[in-house]
Amino acid sequence: MIGSSVVVRTRSWIVLCLGLLVVGSPAALAADCPGHPDALGTSRTLVVDPREHPRIGTMQYRETLPLKDHEVVLTFDDGPLPKYSNQILKMLDDECIKATFFIIGGQAKANPEGVRKLVAAGHTVGTHSMNHPLTFDRMPIEKAEAEINGGIQWTSAAMTDPSKLAPFFRIPGLMRAEGVENLLISRGIQVWSADFPADDWRHVSSDRVYQLAIQRLEAKGKGILLLHDIQARTVAALPKIIRDLKARGYRIVHVVPATADRPATPTTPVEWLLHPPTETVPIARWPSVPSFVFAQTEALPAPSLADLNAQTEHQPLLPRKTIALANVAATLPVPDRDLFAIPEGSVEVLLSTTLSRRAATRLAMAAETPRATRGKAGKSRGHRTAHAAPAGAKHTAQATGTAPKSIVPKSNAKSTAPKGAAPKSAVTHPTRVASLKKRAQ
Numbered sequence: 001m002i003g004s005s006v007v008v009r010t011r012s013w014i015v016l017c018l019g020l021l022v023v024g025s026p027a028a029l030a031a032d033c034p035g036h037p038d039a040l041g042t043s044r045t046l047v048v049d050p051r052e053h054p055r056i057g058t059m060q061y062r063e064t065l066p067l068k069d070h071e072v073v074l075t076f077d078d079g080p081l082p083k084y085s086n087q088i089l090k091m092l093d094d095e096c097i098k099a100t101f102f103i104i105g106g107q108a109k110a111n112p113e114g115v116r117k118l119v120a121a122g123h124t125v126g127t128h129s130m131n132h133p134l135t136f137d138r139m140p141i142e143k144a145e146a147e148i149n150g151g152i153q154w155t156s157a158a159m160t161d162p163s164k165l166a167p168f169f170r171i172p173g174l175m176r177a178e179g180v181e182n183l184l185i186s187r188g189i190q191v192w193s194a195d196f197p198a199d200d201w202r203h204v205s206s207d208r209v210y211q212l213a214i215q216r217l218e219a220k221g222k223g224i225l226l227l228h229d230i231q232a233r234t235v236a237a238l239p240k241i242i243r244d245l246k247a248r249g250y251r252i253v254h255v256v257p258a259t260a261d262r263p264a265t266p267t268t269p270v271e272w273l274l275h276p277p278t279e280t281v282p283i284a285r286w287p288s289v290p291s292f293v294f295a296q297t298e299a300l301p302a303p304s305l306a307d308l309n310a311q312t313e314h315q316p317l318l319p320r321k322t323i324a325l326a327n328v329a330a331t332l333p334v335p336d337r338d339l340f341a342i343p344e345g346s347v348e349v350l351l352s353t354t355l356s357r358r359a360a361t362r363l364a365m366a367a368e369t370p371r372a373t374r375g376k377a378g379k380s381r382g383h384r385t386a387h388a389a390p391a392g393a394k395h396t397a398q399a400t401g402t403a404p405k406s407i408v409p410k411s412n413a414k415s416t417a418p419k420g421a422a423p424k425s426a427v428t429h430p431t432r433v434a435s436l437k438k439r440a441q
């Protein structure tokens with residue numbers, strides 16, 4: 001009985017704790033979201049100074065926003081396009097989520113009301129060029145500047161209060177170029193890449209967009225998510241993404257630029273790295289090599305024995321100068337012919353390793369037959385040699401593949417020669433492995 005009451009009590013504690021976990025955190029965040037008790041909400045506002053951290057987003061840069069674990073920043077590019085942007089805006093409003101929008105100048109020009117809606121809803125609005133060319137990495141800097149200016153001009157023109165425009169810029173297609181980045185930075189504009197996209201501009205299903213968003217977020221644990229508010233698949237995926245963010249305990253962070261009366265959130269440099277180096281994580285980059293100046297370096301004299309305080313008894317231990325040998329022959333002697341002699345009985349072994357068993361047996365028999373019949377006469381010849389042909393011309397011919405045809409006669413190879421009548425060719429010519437191999441094929 002005591003045991004079961006403990007189990008019951010433990011269970012009620014677990015239920016209570018789970019209840020607090022599920023209801024507790026979103027309820028606290030959604031306190032400022034009237035009419036939407038289950039809203040994901042926005043957990044905090046991060047104020048950044050573009051001049052201190054001019055390039056962000058680990059897809060391309062070393063630094064990213066100083067987010068804590070499980071913090072997410074939502075960004076939407078290429079709008080506003082009423083058909084989809086309005087639906088996205090409604091979903092974010094219902095969840096009390098604040099995001100960052102990168103506006104195309106052309107879209108702002110066509111739909112200024114869309115820009116005003118974003119500002120009125122409290123979102124951050126940056127720009128994304130005038131016409132969204134995907135050539136920022138190779139266009140002349142003057143053209144890039146005109147694209148940047150056009151986007152800023154038309155987006156701020158759409159606003160009731162142009163000072164609401166954030167000095168945030170995302171290069172179209174993330175086609176970064178150092179010249180463009182330097183230009184933006186010199187004007188105090190922060191260059192935004194992202195930490196992960198969800199590929200919602202590709203021809204994939206909305207389910208795929210949702211899966212990629214969550215998988216990539218889970219892989220990094222936090223970061224800037226890149227989405228587009230001009231795609232039907234993004235509209236379809238967003239509710240599922242928000243639902244999962246809630247279920248997995250992620251928190252939304254709203255990013256705004258620092259102003260004179262709104263100082264940047266205090267941070268440390270290491271917080272701007274997605275995964276700060278730790279003792280347990282190996283460093284992936286090699287340390288940089290210092291640039292030495294050799295211009296005025298002189299060659300120092302080599303140390304002498306006196307510098308080593310060497311005693312006479314140390315002499316055998318000290319290195320000695322190697323004396324170069326004079327009068328060494330420039331070429332090595334030609335090896336003696338005997339060096340290439342193949343001992344009696346070795347031919348069969350050689351053949352068996354290079355030929356099929358059947359061919360080897362046949363050729364071995366052919367080689368054996370005349371020798372057996374030759375008896376002492378064969379033996380008295382000593383060795384068969386592979387390089388027995390005396391003339392240098394023949395050696396050359398062999399090397400270039402124009403060797404004379406097999407020197408083992410056909411009749412001999414087939415063992416059809418009568419015993420005791422060794423063909424002349426077998427006696428007068430040596431056995432050549434290369435030729436035999438050729439025949440066997």
Ligand SMILES: [Zn+2]
Binds near residue numbers: 077078128132173
């Ligand atoms: Zn874009």
